[in-house]
Amino acid sequence: MGFLRKAVNRLVGKAIHRYGLLNHGDRIAVAVSGGADSMMMLWFLMEWQKKAPIRFQLLPIHLDMGFGAEYSPLLAYLSGTGLGYHFEETGFGPYAHSPANRKKSPCFLCSMLRRKRLFQLAHHLGCNKIAFGHNQDDIIETFFMNVIYSGEMSTMLPRQEMFKGLITIIRPLSLVDGASVRRLAGELELPLVENPCPSSGATKRSEIREMLERVFKANRKARGNIMHALCNVRTEYLLPPD
Numbered sequence: 001m002g003f004l005r006k007a008v009n010r011l012v013g014k015a016i017h018r019y020g021l022l023n024h025g026d027r028i029a030v031a032v033s034g035g036a037d038s039m040m041m042l043w044f045l046m047e048w049q050k051k052a053p054i055r056f057q058l059l060p061i062h063l064d065m066g067f068g069a070e071y072s073p074l075l076a077y078l079s080g081t082g083l084g085y086h087f088e089e090t091g092f093g094p095y096a097h098s099p100a101n102r103k104k105s106p107c108f109l110c111s112m113l114r115r116k117r118l119f120q121l122a123h124h125l126g127c128n129k130i131a132f133g134h135n136q137d138d139i140i141e142t143f144f145m146n147v148i149y150s151g152e153m154s155t156m157l158p159r160q161e162m163f164k165g166l167i168t169i170i171r172p173l174s175l176v177d178g179a180s181v182r183r184l185a186g187e188l189e190l191p192l193v194e195n196p197c198p199s200s201g202a203t204k205r206s207e208i209r210e211m212l213e214r215v216f217k218a219n220r221k222a223r224g225n226i227m228h229a230l231c232n233v234r235t236e237y238l239l240p241p242d
Contacts, residue, residue, distance in 0.1 A: 002187065012044045012173065019170075021159055021172055022048065022054065027059065027125075028129045028170070029130045030058050030061065030130075030131045031130060032060045033193070034071060037135055037138075037178070038133035040184060040185050041131060043188065059083065060078050060084075061087075061118060063090055064088065064090060066094050067196040067198075069195075071193050077190070086121060092109075092113040093197060107205075135178045136227065137209070138156060139174060141212065142155045143155035143230060145208050
């Protein structure tokens with residue numbers, strides 16, 4: 001096992017144990033977009049399925065967003081896992097970018113429709129958890145997006161119960177930086193689906209990412225400090241609610 005693989009595996013294990021992401025008897029819907037994050041998440045969950053002292057099931061789910069992506073290598077890979085999988089074509093992407101969407105940003109609506117359908121499928125297919133491939137960068141970026149654009153201090157959680165505990169969201173890559181995820185996906189030669197979305201790279205998240213990249217280059221401790229700050233909140237030094 002290479003150094004990077006060991007390092008990422010250690011961080012995935014840390015997240016699993018620290019946040020209680022896996023339990024005996026879980027049936028987990030694994031949201032696989034085909035990007036590096038979701039493919040690495042599936043790969044590590046399969047590794048943990050082999051060695052964990054508990055038993056849990058994995059069901060990869062891929063929603064084609066309707067942009068005409070080439071996903072046959074991904075489906076071939078999923079077929080080879082022996083897990084079974086659910087594939088579904090949707091028109092969410094084109095609809096979100098069409099004149100019919102007059103109120104919401106394309107990214108917001110596309111994400112909302114995708115997540116709603118994933119919740120529906122997870123419930124229909126008997127899954128009690130949904131695994132998303134969001135990594136440490138996503139958590140940090142979401143925090144700054146919410147502060148700057150929504151006026152609130154919040155972010156994604158590694159583990160979050162939804163619908164009164166009916167379904168729980170888990171994020172096994174919560175402690176892994178995005179660059180490490182992408183490098184390891186390349187080393188393992190995972191079949192990645194290129195993102196054909198016309199809004200890719202031109203979003204508020206992209207702006208926040210560019211800002212943070214400058215901060216991280218200037219201060220190598222910044223990433224870790226921000227993650228520590230998210231669980232080290234001193235409310236006595238924050239303003240009272242409006």
